[in-house]
Amino acid sequence: MHLHSRRRFLAGSAATASALALGALPLPMRTLAAAAASGPLLTRPIPSSGEQLPVIGAGTSGSYDVAPGSPEYAALQEVVRIFFEGGARLIDTSPNYGRSDEVVGSLLADGGWRDKAFIATKIAADSREAAEAQWKDSQRRLRTDKVELLQVHNLRDWQRQLPFARELKEQGRTKYVGVTHYTDAGLPELERIMRAEKLDFIQIHYSVNSTRAAERVLPLAQDRGIAVLINRAFDDGRLFAKVKDKPLPGWAAEAGVTSWAQMFLKFAISHPAVTVVIPATGKPERQADQLKAGRGPLLSEGQQRELVRQFAAA
Numbered sequence: 001m002h003l004h005s006r007r008r009f010l011a012g013s014a015a016t017a018s019a020l021a022l023g024a025l026p027l028p029m030r031t032l033a034a035a036a037a038s039g040p041l042l043t044r045p046i047p048s049s050g051e052q053l054p055v056i057g058a059g060t061s062g063s064y065d066v067a068p069g070s071p072e073y074a075a076l077q078e079v080v081r082i083f084f085e086g087g088a089r090l091i092d093t094s095p096n097y098g099r100s101d102e103v104v105g106s107l108l109a110d111g112g113w114r115d116k117a118f119i120a121t122k123i124a125a126d127s128r129e130a131a132e133a134q135w136k137d138s139q140r141r142l143r144t145d146k147v148e149l150l151q152v153h154n155l156r157d158w159q160r161q162l163p164f165a166r167e168l169k170e171q172g173r174t175k176y177v178g179v180t181h182y183t184d185a186g187l188p189e190l191e192r193i194m195r196a197e198k199l200d201f202i203q204i205h206y207s208v209n210s211t212r213a214a215e216r217v218l219p220l221a222q223d224r225g226i227a228v229l230i231n232r233a234f235d236d237g238r239l240f241a242k243v244k245d246k247p248l249p250g251w252a253a254e255a256g257v258t259s260w261a262q263m264f265l266k267f268a269i270s271h272p273a274v275t276v277v278i279p280a281t282g283k284p285e286r287q288a289d290q291l292k293a294g295r296g297p298l299l300s301e302g303q304q305r306e307l308v309r310q311f312a313a314a
Contacts, residue, residue: 047225057090059280065098105143124153176200256296265293
């Protein structure tokens, strides 16, 4: 959505959350949910299996670290409903994200969404013993004995934790394994691991103002048959400050783009190596808007280059 729309929504978010907590969903939110559900999301295959995933997923860092029973939690119940009814599946979380694992497990139970969800969580530990204890706790908090994807968080102790994740895969506790990072500093080591190890997934940052992953890591993922999750497509929100009061490019309508959030997400999924982009939000209106990025045409190479030039100069 445009930034002035975001400001209007933020101004009314407290009232909306209170209404949600009382079970009274405003009619405009129902309209947003219906709009988000119109038409299927684009999907991409996981190279190691061929399983198709919708290209828009959900991150949880910050946005899902809320108190159960709070107005923010009530808003997340609506976020999750819009997400699944709009055709999305992948939710990425971590034991390091405060209460996010617990909140994800609770939200999936509230709505009966577990069978539709593709849960991606992480190991963030420095020993085998700590990893085992953490995994046990993650199952309890997520309310499931298995997940779809288990990732080594930020390459932390990956020489021990990746084998542990593979053991859990052999036991049927996860379908896929991978590794993650979120800054340019992690790209060289990530590349070395991708060349040396068999991975189902990597997770890395990629945005209009941070494209180094496209130099070597994303092409390597294509060559090695590794699925790619993209984090920080909004550069932790900083991109919205850069486009404050700026109009969308004249060609945005051709790509079916009506907000800068959609533009930033569509940029990420327009790279052929990218499987799913995982923006985080706790706002129903933003969730509906983000899903629209997964529909309609992708950006051409020329349009992608134009955006990169624009934000390199910004």
